[in-house]
Amino acid sequence: MPFTTLYTGRVIRLTKKEFLHRLEKGLKGIPKSELDERIEFYNEAIDDRIDEGLSESDAVADMGSIDDILKQILSEIPLSKLIYENVRPKRQMKPVETVLLILGFPVWFPLLISAAAVILSLFASLWSVIISFWVVFVSLIAYSIAALIAGIGITLSASTSVGLAVLSSGLISLGLSIFTFFGCKAISHGTVKLTKSLVFKFKSQFIKKGVA
Numbered sequence: 001m002p003f004t005t006l007y008t009g010r011v012i013r014l015t016k017k018e019f020l021h022r023l024e025k026g027l028k029g030i031p032k033s034e035l036d037e038r039i040e041f042y043n044e045a046i047d048d049r050i051d052e053g054l055s056e057s058d059a060v061a062d063m064g065s066i067d068d069i070l071k072q073i074l075s076e077i078p079l080s081k082l083i084y085e086n087v088r089p090k091r092q093m094k095p096v097e098t099v100l101l102i103l104g105f106p107v108w109f110p111l112l113i114s115a116a117a118v119i120l121s122l123f124a125s126l127w128s129v130i131i132s133f134w135v136v137f138v139s140l141i142a143y144s145i146a147a148l149i150a151g152i153g154i155t156l157s158a159s160t161s162v163g164l165a166v167l168s169s170g171l172i173s174l175g176l177s178i179f180t181f182f183g184c185k186a187i188s189h190g191t192v193k194l195t196k197s198l199v200f201k202f203k204s205q206f207i208k209k210g211v212a
Helices: 018-027 033-049 056-061 065-077 079-087 096-101 104-155 158-206
Strands: 005-009 009-010
Touching: 005 096, 009 033, 018 065, 033 056, 065 158, 079 158, 104 158
Parallel strands: none
Antiparallel strands: 005 009
């Protein structure tokens, strides 16, 4: 969908300069090397489309929505890079600032570790539930196979009624495993989407979105 901006009821198509300016503004907070690389990529992409015969506004519109571009770029940048870029000093620290940082270490460091532990424990708890469901699925499959093999053996060599009962339990377990599989798949898919959403929201705190 071409990127346009609604303004006082009129649709405004962006120039290449405006597009790149908004893109750069929306990516404030990512590493400079990443920012320069992305801006250069879209600059060349627009130029290529202009060379192919599109007008400047059409070439810009062909890039798509800036919001979608920002989301895509943010999803590709490792969280560690964003954190490092935003927490590292942008200038050389003054002696007094260094002293205060050292003196405050017993306070801010445990708080930082605690926050990280809470976040990790939430993700671990979420995924432990998913793993538990898959363990149940594997257990049902294993029991189904064992019960079917044992049921056939008992039916042929010992008691038919007992063998059929074991076979029945194996078939019931197999049926339950099928339902469990689809349930586990749906839950896992939902959890992956939720995890990506949470990570994206956390990442978005490190950039200043400036798209008007």
